[in-house]
Amino acid sequence: MAAYQLDSIDKKILEILQTDATIPNIELAERVCLSPSPCSRRVKNLHEQGFINRSVTLLEAEKVGLPVSVFIQVTLNHQVKKEITRFEETIEQWPEVMECYLMTGDFDYLLRVVVPDLQSYQRFLDKKLTEVQGIDHIKSSFSLKQVRYRTELPLDQVDAPD
Template structure:
């Protein structure tokens, strides 16, 4: 049976997206519940898979990873085995922050973070271009991050019946 989010669940999720470290007592106050039911709801949201995990977001500049590169990768063949092989290798590389299987002119879009251009050159030479089955790689460097969100727009769900 599918679990349906109610207004309190949605409010809990909105608050936790902003600050996953909020104490349960404070969260309970914000959603007008006592602490025990609030804690049970958060636990249930974890168990139902609505909350994937709680993380701390780091500032890339401060930790020495200021260069973001978006890479379009086209494979020679779009067959299941080659797609799976590519994905399993990419998933192991710490520089790869995101990887999406795409429709359109290329197969994958990667977002990679590195400390500098030399590190990106090494990533290309020693990792990406060494993978079998790659037909084409196109890199674009981010000049400025205009918007970055981790919070999903749950207010849209509140408007739906």
């Protein structure tokens, strides 16, 4: 089965939905120069094809009481399937972990954790992260200021057939 190719209208739909997933279909259709029915079909197809993962509401971490972002480098004792699987399955259960990436280079994982304060982070370390078997090294860095945060992917860098 051939991979679905995004065209320029699909890309425009995705760009708009990335900035406001609550936009009414009629307004979306107008902005991409389609009538509502074909626009709705395209959005449905983009969901079905896996281009749209989900639609969410982004919250202001500080306003909801989670102002502390911590970036954590984790090195495992051994990069073997058993330890990797155990680590990944464990951190999947922790709501504080916003992002986790398997990395190349000097450490194995990079996590972004949000907590209300330093004491909460200390509890996260003591009661959760340091309890995971197979971890060799943990290095934490605290974010002083968020300079840039985006959720929108730069679709203008993706070639689309016209």
